[in-house]
Amino acid sequence: MTEGNLVAALRAKDKEALSYLYDKYGAALYGAALRIIQDEEITQEVIQDVFLKIWDKIGLYNENKGRLFTWMLNLTRNAAIDKVRSKEIKRSAKTDRMESSVYTIDLQNSTEMSVDGIGLKALISELDPDQQFVLQKVYFEGFSHSELSEEYDIPLGTVKSRLRSALKHLRRKVRD
Amino acid sequence: MDIEKYIASGILEAYALDELPANEKVEVAAKLALYPELKAELDAIEEGLENLALESAVTPPDFLKDKILGSVEDEISGSVERESGDQEISKSESRASGGQAKVVAMRPNTGKVWRQLVAASIVITLVSTYLAVDYRTKWKDSQESYEQITQNLELQAENFNQVKQDLDKLEQDFNVLTNSDFGRFEMASVVDGQDQYSASVFWNQKTLEAYLSIGTLKTLAQEQQYQLWAIIDGKPVSMGVFDFDSEGLLKMENVSGVATFAVTIEPRGGSENPTLSAMQVAGNVG
Numbered sequence A: 001m002t003e004g005n006l007v008a009a010l011r012a013k014d015k016e017a018l019s020y021l022y023d024k025y026g027a028a029l030y031g032a033a034l035r036i037i038q039d040e041e042i043t044q045e046v047i048q049d050v051f052l053k054i055w056d057k058i059g060l061y062n063e064n065k066g067r068l069f070t071w072m073l074n075l076t077r078n079a080a081i082d083k084v085r086s087k088e089i090k091r092s093a094k095t096d097r098m099e100s101s102v103y104t105i106d107l108q109n110s111t112e113m114s115v116d117g118i119g120l121k122a123l124i125s126e127l128d129p130d131q132q133f134v135l136q137k138v139y140f141e142g143f144s145h146s147e148l149s150e151e152y153d154i155p156l157g158t159v160k161s162r163l164r165s166a167l168k169h170l171r172r173k174v175r176d
Numbered sequence B: 001m002d003i004e005k006y007i008a009s010g011i012l013e014a015y016a017l018d019e020l021p022a023n024e025k026v027e028v029a030a031k032l033a034l035y036p037e038l039k040a041e042l043d044a045i046e047e048g049l050e051n052l053a054l055e056s057a058v059t060p061p062d063f064l065k066d067k068i069l070g071s072v073e074d075e076i077s078g079s080v081e082r083e084s085g086d087q088e089i090s091k092s093e094s095r096a097s098g099g100q101a102k103v104v105a106m107r108p109n110t111g112k113v114w115r116q117l118v119a120a121s122i123v124i125t126l127v128s129t130y131l132a133v134d135y136r137t138k139w140k141d142s143q144e145s146y147e148q149i150t151q152n153l154e155l156q157a158e159n160f161n162q163v164k165q166d167l168d169k170l171e172q173d174f175n176v177l178t179n180s181d182f183g184r185f186e187m188a189s190v191v192d193g194q195d196q197y198s199a200s201v202f203w204n205q206k207t208l209e210a211y212l213s214i215g216t217l218k219t220l221a222q223e224q225q226y227q228l229w230a231i232i233d234g235k236p237v238s239m240g241v242f243d244f245d246s247e248g249l250l251k252m253e254n255v256s257g258v259a260t261f262a263v264t265i266e267p268r269g270g271s272e273n274p275t276l277s278a279m280q281v282a283g284n285v286g
Helices: A003-011 A017-039 A040-060 A068-087 A089-099 A103-114 A116-128 A130-138 A145-151 A154-174 B002-010 B009-015 B022-034 B036-055 B065-081 B088-097 B098-103 B107-180
Strands: B181-187 B198-204 B210-216 B224-232 B235-242 B251-252 B258-267 B278-283
Touching: A003 A017, A003 A040, A003 A068, A017 A040, A017 A068, A017 B036, A017 B065, A040 A068, A040 B065, A068 B036, A116 A154, A130 A145, A130 B002, A145 A154, A154 B002, A154 B009, A154 B036, B002 B009, B002 B036, B009 B022, B009 B036, B022 B036, B022 B210, B036 B251, B107 B251, B181 B258, B198 B258, B210 B235, B235 B251, B235 B258
Parallel strands: none
Antiparallel strands: B181 B198, B181 B278, B198 B210, B210 B251, B224 B235, B224 B258, B258 B278
């Protein structure tokens, strides 16, 4: 099924399309949410909400602005971040993380749990520590760019460019 | 525009991850429409994000899919019920899963609730805007009233001080008038045909204090003043000047051994020697 067909089917409220969407992307979105939330049960709630939202709001998705997955990923990330904030789980978790001065150990721990692909873990370890750190915080933990910039005193522009370098490296390798 | 540099800044990644503030988002969207290279890069970034997510996927428990598809089913029936049903199948589904429908019954209402919230927030905005304007007006009004009251108070205080000074003066005058040590010495008119002119001196021969009280004296020009003289040992001694419209008792210079008091008209500020031709009133002591 092409992405265009999939979107059309979802708009037509075709449940088969939603089933297909879940099979294809459910685990990817679940992983993204779980890394931010760090709690299986809450993540299940969030993912359920996210799929209902996709079902309800597919009319709002604009294919000219980007890929369907990007839209779903951002829905998921935002929902996960909102959940974590509303439950104030984040606050203590963040503090814990800040206390561990060697964040690379922390990185290994959390990616251990969430990154199934051995290849990806190896790829991440190839990044320089600064890039690893930004990738970990923004992509895996759901820090906003500005939060990261403020809490760790890294200029906003640097956050952006480091994240780019990290994602670009992974992009190149993942494709191989 | 340096496209390489723009891409290297990481702004497209931030755009893809929905991290940009609204104004920057619009800017990037405009540039994407303008430069195909940017659009191509964004596509690659998004593909990379998708691959990364797929690569780092975590398999959720099996029941989650059923739960999601189940709740969507409920939702379909729920919304059909609301929209008075245009799909027969869904209607029967709705009946079949009636029990479950209860669990998510709130969901179709979220749109309604949301609308109500929007309506409520508009109302709140309007009301608070009105209140803000209203309060500002009231605040300005009370600011003005406050200033007016302050001004009034200042005026009252001035009046009070004036009254107090007047009262003090009267009290002083009263003390002089009731003090038996002060003798009252009348000065009568020495001007032909102007018998009404008069003034008096209250003189304490123990303390040598002297006060003048105007009875009737003519109005003087601005550059003129009256001057009180004491004739002591045949010589005139100035006891000070006063204006024609002075009220109450006027404190004059202390004097002793006075034979005669006299008042002349002199240039403002007084003279060394009295202008005898301008003498208005005079009176002998004893």
